[in-house]
Amino acid sequence: DTAVSQTPKYLVTQMGNDKSIKCEQNLGHDTMYWYKQDSKKFLKIMFSYNNKELIINETVPNRFSPKSPDKAHLNLHINSLELGDSAVYFCASSHFTNSYNEQFFGPGTRLTVL
């Protein structure tokens, strides 16, 4: 009964390909996020969706397109993959408040672009 799950855990692909990463949460949260953790280990937010509406969209290439079919899912589609896209991508979810906004993270998807 994993709270936030991601698939796949590992993804190895060639430059130029299009790939998707799926995320699901069963916590009843209304907000979901995508983060990127690069080789320097910094976690940076990419997108945030609240009740299926985009509320945060950091400076991310438009090759990255999040899709939220419902409040429990936030998938990340990446077009024309580049070497620099290699990283670990984390999905997270929370009840959105201005005070705590405690976020629960998934196990991560390690993307390697060859």
Add this chain to the structure above:
Amino acid sequence: KNQVEQSPQSLIILEGKNCTLQCNYTVSPFSNLRWYKQDTGRGPVSLTIMTFSENTKSNGRYTATLDADTKQSSLHITASQLSDSASYICVPSGGSQGNLIFGKGTKLSVKP
């Protein structure tokens, strides 16, 4: 510019010993600060969350302190265990959307 600096970058201690990890941040506006534990190959897990009005918060053997005036926080681990080996990340947040600003983390190794 929002920044988070953690020290030390890495730390090795013997099982049973205590340690303290430091965090300096410049985040404005500031609303709260949390410490996360990230095991290798896993997602971060929240240890403590403190608002700007809280000075200390404990979670078992983990005790976090916060000085919002000097923009410093620390995480003290008591009687360390092998399972404490992980990266500990300081995460202040603020702004209207409560964006989390992640530090690079301190990598702690606990040896038997």
